[in-house]
Amino acid sequence: MISLLLATALAQQVLDDSLETCTPRPIAGTVGYRTAVQATETNAQIYGAVAFAERTILNEEYGFPWAFHSSVVSKVTRIPTLALCPSGIQPGMLGVDMYASASGMAFAPIAKVPELEVFYAGSITGSVVHFPSEQYFNNPIYTTYAWALGGIGLTYAAPLAVLMNRDDNGPQSAAGDFVAGAAVSVPKHEDLGTFRLGYAYSGGLYTNIASDRIKLLASALLTDQIRELALARLGFSGVIVAEAAGRSDAFVRRKLLKPAADEPEPQALSAARAATTGSLNLDTVHVNQRNIGGVLSVYGALAVQPRVFLHEGLVSAMIPADELYLRHGASIGVMEMPAMPWYGVEGGRKLTFQIKLFAGMLSVGRNEAELMTNFPYAQDATFVHIGLTDETIDVITGRNE
Amino acid sequence: MLSLLLLLACGEPFLDMETDQVCKDAAYAVSALTFDCRDDEELALARFEQFERQFRCLVRDIEVEPIERYYHCPVAIGALTCDDEARIGDDLAQYLDASPACPLILAPSGAR
Numbered sequence: 265m266i267s268l269l270l271a272t273a274l275a276q277q278v279l280d281d282s283l284e285t286c287t288p289r290p291i292a293g294t295v296g297y298r299t300a301v302q303a304t305e306t307n308a309q310i311y312g313a314v315a316f317a318e319r320t321i322l323n324e325e326y327g328f329p330w331a332f333h334s335s336v337v338s339k340v341t342r343i344p345t346l347a348l349c350p351s352g353i354q355p356g357m358l359g360v361d362m363y364a365s366a367s368g369m370a371f372a373p374i375a376k377v378p379e380l381e382v383f384y385a386g387s388i389t390g391s392v393v394h395f396p397s398e399q400y401f402n403n404p405i406y407t408t409y410a411w412a413l414g415g416i417g418l419t420y421a422a423p424l425a426v427l428m429n430r431d432d433n434g435p436q437s438a439a440g441d442f443v444a445g446a447a448v449s450v451p452k453h454e455d456l457g458t459f460r461l462g463y464a465y466s467g468g469l470y471t472n473i474a475s476d477r478i479k480l481l482a483s484a485l486l487t488d489q490i491r492e493l494a495l496a497r498l499g500f501s502g503v504i505v506a507e508a509a510g511r512s513d514a515f516v517r518r519k520l521l522k523p524a525a526d527e528p529e530p531q532a533l534s535a536a537r538a539a540t541t542g543s544l545n546l547d548t549v550h551v552n553q554r555n556i557g558g559v560l561s562v563y564g565a566l567a568v569q570p571r572v573f574l575h576e577g578l579v580s581a582m583i584p585a586d587e588l589y590l591r592h593g594a595s596i597g598v599m600e601m602p603a604m605p606w607y608g609v610e611g612g613r614k615l616t617f618q619i620k621l622f623a624g625m626l627s628v629g630r631n632e633a634e635l636m637t638n639f640p641y642a643q644d645a646t647f648v649h650i651g652l653t654d655e656t657i658d659v660i661t662g663r664n665e
Numbered sequence: 666m667l668s669l670l671l672l673l674a675c676g677e678p679f680l681d682m683e684t685d686q687v688c689k690d691a692a693y694a695v696s697a698l699t700f701d702c703r704d705d706e707e708l709a710l711a712r713f714e715q716f717e718r719q720f721r722c723l724v725r726d727i728e729v730e731p732i733e734r735y736y737h738c739p740v741a742i743g744a745l746t747c748d749d750e751a752r753i754g755d756d757l758a759q760y761l762d763a764s765p766a767c768p769l770i771l772a773p774s775g776a777r
Contacts, residue, residue, distance in 0.1 A: 293740035295693035355682040394678035605713035606700035
C-alpha cells in the first residue's frame with residue numbers, strides 16, 4: 265500500500281503542471297484516432313474472454329476450475345491532439361491506456377456426469393486517456409488501475425455487455441465480452457479427448473478440441489459471418505519427453521490482426537469505405553521448451569505470413585523456489601512485427617523484456633510478442649499483468665516440484 | 666521496487682509532437698485508405714513508402730505554425746471514399762488536392 269501511494273505521488277510529479285489548465289482535443293479522423301477507437305474493439309474481441317479462457321480454464325495443463333486476470337497496457341497508442349490552453353494551442357500526442365480484466369470458471373453441473381462440464385469466462389476491457397490535471401485522483405495509477413482491478417468483479421456481469429456502451433465514443437470507452445459453453449469428454453477416459461462448443465459474444469461460434477493423452481490442441485473462433493477465422497491454433501502443448509527437459513509446445517497459429525468490426529465507423533469515414541475494411545492475417549509457427557531443469561524456458565516463433573521473419577525469440581529464467589513469494593524471474597529477447605503504416609506504425613525488430621514477480625502473479629514488461637499481435641500499434645508500450653498464470657498454479661499445486 | 670515498476674508503466678500522458686508528425690499522418694492516411702479499400706497490405710505499404718519518397722515536409726516550427734489548420738490535410742485524406750481511391754490510383758500527387766492545407770505542408774521532393 266505504501267508502495268502504491270509512493271508510486272502515485274511520483275506519478276503526480278511526472279505530470280506537466282503547465283498543462284493543467286488546458287483542454288485536450290484529440291483530432292478525429294487521423295489514423296492515430298481511428299487506431300485508438302479500433303484498439304478498444306480489438307481489446308474486447310481478442311484480448312477478452314476467449315483468449316483468457318484458452319490460457320486458463322480451458323487449458324488442459326492448467327487444471328484449475330477458476331481464474332482471474334487483469335492487464336494494463338500503458339500508452340498503447342498516441343493520438344495527435346490539440347491542447348487548448350489560455351496561452352494558445354499546444355499540439356502534442358495524447359497517450360491511450362488499455363485495460364482488460366477477465367475471470368472465468370469451469371465445473372461439472374451434474375455430479376454423476378463428470379464428463380459434462382460447463383464453462384464461462386467474462387471480460388471487461390476498455391481504454392482511458394490521461395491528461396495532466398490539477399485533480400489529484402485523475403492520474404494514471406488511480407484511474408486506469410482502478411478500472412482494471414474493479415473490472416474483475418464486473419466480469420461476472422459480462423453477459424450484460426449487450427447493454428454496455430458499444431457506440432462510437434471516441435478514444436475512451438469500455439466493452440464487455442463473454443464466452444459460455446459446454447465441454448464433453450470421452451466417458452471414463454477424460455484424457456482421451458474433450459470437445460467444447462461455445463458462443464463468444466464478440467466473435468461468434470467457438471470450438472475447441474483437446475486430448476490430454478496425446479497433448480493435442482485445436483481451437484477456432486469464427487466471426488459471426490463464419491467467413492473469417494479470428495483465431496485458430498493447431499498443435500501439441502505440454503509434451504514431456506524427459507522430466508529434466510521440461511515441457512514442449514509445437515503449434516501453428518493464425519491471428520486476424522484486424523477483426524471485422526461491427527461498430528459504426530468514425531464520422532469522417534463514408535459509408536462506401538466502411539463497407540470494405542481491410543484485414544491482415546498473421547500466421548506463426550511456435551516452438552517452446554518450458555521449465556528446463558525447473559529454471560529456464562525458451563520461446564521461438566517464426567512468422568510465415570504476411571512475410572517470413574522471426575516473430576519472437578525469448579529466453580526466460582525463474583528462481584527455482586517452491587514458495588510463491590520467492591519465485592521471481594525475468595525474460596529477455598527480440599520480437600518483430602510487420603510494418604503497418606495504416607495503423608501508424610512502421611514495424612521493425614524490438615527488444616522485449618519482462619520482469620515476473622510471485623510466479624508471474626505480477627509482471628511488467630515491454631513489447632511482449634503476444635500482446636503485439638493483439639495491439640500491433642503498441643510498439644514500446646509498457647504492460648502490467650496481475651492475476652493467476654499457469655506458472656502460479658504450478659507453484660500452488662506443487663506441480664513444478 | 667513495486668513503486669518503480671508501476672511508475673515505469675505509467676509513461677508520459679502528453680508528449681511533444683514531432684515537427685513532421687502532420688506530414689507523417691498524411692502518409693499514414695494514404696496507407697490506411699489503400700488498406701481499407703483494397704485489402705492489400707503490400708500495396709498499402711508500397712504507397713506509404715512511395716508517398717514518403719515523393720513528398721517532403723514543409724513544416725519547420727510547430728510552436729509558431731498553425732498545426733490545427735494543417736491537420737485538415739490528413740483528416741481530409743482519411744475521409745476520402747473508395748471511389749476516390751480507385752480514381753486516384755497510384756497518382757499520389759492527387760492526394761494533395763484533398764485539402765487546401767496539403768500543399769502548405771507537403772511539396773514534391775525535388776521542388777524548392
